[in-house]
Amino acid sequence: MKRIYFQAGPTTLPKEVMQQAKEEWDDFLGTGLNIMEHSHRGSEYEGIHNQAKTRMKRLLDIPDTHEVLFLQGGASLQFAMIPMNLIQSGKTAKYILTGSWSEKAYKEAQKIGSCEAVVTGKDSEYRALPEMNYVSSENDAYLHITSNNTIYGTQWPDLHAFKHPNLVADMSSDIMSRPLSIKDYGLIYAGAQKNLGPSGVTAVIIRKDLLQENKSVPSILSYCVHAKNNSLYNTPPVYSIYLLNLVLGWIEKSGGVVEMEKRNHNKAQVIYDAIDQSNGFYNGYATPESRSNMNITFTLESDALEKQFIKESEENGIYGLKGHRSVGGFRASIYNAVPQESCDSLAQFMKHFQEKYGK
Template sequence: MFRSINFNAGPAALPQEVILKAQEELFDYHGTGMSIMEMSHRSKEFHAVHVHAQSMLREIMDIPDTHEVLFMQGGASHQFAMVPMNFLHPGQTAHYILTGTWAEKALQEAASLGSVDVLASTKETGYRSVPAELSKKPLHSAYTHITSNNTIYGTQWQSFPEVEDRLIADMSSDIMSRKIDVSKFSLIYAGAQKNLGPSGVTVVIADKDFLGTAQREQPKILQYKTFSDSNSLYNTPPTFSIYMLALVLEWTLERGGIHAIEKANNEKAQLLYHEIDSSEGFYEGHAEKGSRSQMNVTFRLPSEDLTAEFLKGAAAEGMVGLPGHRSVGGCRASIYNAVPITHCEALAEYMEKFRKKN
């Protein structure tokens, strides 16, 4: 069976074992005579899937009891608005650290709802790094918002900033890729379609005390409390996406959990960065070394013609998803958890062969 060597930025590669398991269970889930897509979200069968997914995510990420695990819809872009709607109170300012396009979009949503300020930014240098330090101390701050990994530019926070207020993170593109201290965050959100499963479900991990400070003037469907009080079942959840999330979490545990995943991700990234660094400038990385992403490796070739030739040759080798984002150009290899190391080895070998040829 043909499978592409998939470097798409999102929706992204899923573990082959997960897809085959879903295929096996698609028509008749556990002897119910129904697909998981057909059954009630309030059935005992789906309830078991839902609770199991929450439990496994807690185990893998070591989420403390102080934090809720919610399954929501609308993707990270929906959270851009929900966060300030719930937590940006009158008389307060929300602080944003700009490290790329998605951080900008989050800021724009908040700016339409209340007072915002940019705490730090690397926009002037082309988003080649994350800020080395924060230049301002926030006053009357509601929270500080960061984007932990920047898919377009290939940068990532290696260690998270120390802030004096509540820290909120969009972790859509590197959640569950490495060990983090969840307790340092008041709220984490992530669209599933990069490391957690297919698109459709958004994971929210929120400090319970922080949830208690949310404004209550919003429509119920836009309040985190609504989803917390109903165990994410206020309305019909994305049942199939949650089921697929559960399968991905099972796959993660079978492979040794977060420590094994982090080790594999480091090895995959090192393969590609080695080709960039040893190419004597033939491949030029977009991100500065201290801010390099383990999830999205971005680079350029000496000319647009060579870039086009490189991408054409990669496609002939069965590799997809390598063109860089339209706003940056160049090339991008997204090497999320489900991308096997053999795929990164194949890309590294192709990069070396193409460089020697040209």
């Protein structure tokens, strides 16, 4: 039986990428070595490193005003690096809270400098995105948002709604899923393990005027230091960047982020249709206007029925649907590499399950 996976992350990689990595496993470009065995200062790895940067710039149309960095520590390290590097004396960092990850980013910033939560969706249990009514002020260090909320299944539909001179965005779970206007951001960061590749590397896109040297920041945590060293200040996660480069190549061959957006909309729609046309058998967690095209969350009316759903879905070769413990129910994560056929199969299973157990 063919297995179908909807993990929230780490998640599915494109089959073409996995095949190429398999073919190059013990002999990269005729060298007789895996790329992991090459020096990160050597020409073989240098070519991959720079090609990945170039591809990312091309795919997202990143202007010369911004730098691309490949760092370690996941998005969680960025929760600390951002305030350490960007909160200046007399300035306050502002946070918009839309879920667990934005809360964690905010709590980390509180340990480092002056910060304030200016908008929150907590009153709705993060089922709906809050009204964006914050106006920037002169003492703002930056405004931090999370573009997609994996646990609750919400996603900001219009990123142009945020007007701030130093807009910072955690795009770990939806980068490369739709076009962006990079010039509108001071900094974007994204852990790779959703849409960019395997865990181990984090992409940071930062406006160059924010690369200010700060001697109070340890070198390993300084954006300025990493930029000056082309993200090679210390040994990079070579294999993760190698796979990230292959994934970016796959996105290019597939039609770029415009095509990814179209595919992701179609994938999400077929599952949301199964929810909306179920007459309440399935209940979407997120409100319709806040729904994510990356993480689809829904529940059933009882714990017993939800356990049966998981049992029978796995018997049908469908895995990774159990929702986050803070929300319960189910979560179908349909990042770029998840094919339409998988989403069609899930929607079909949902309809059959309803026919079997619906009143």
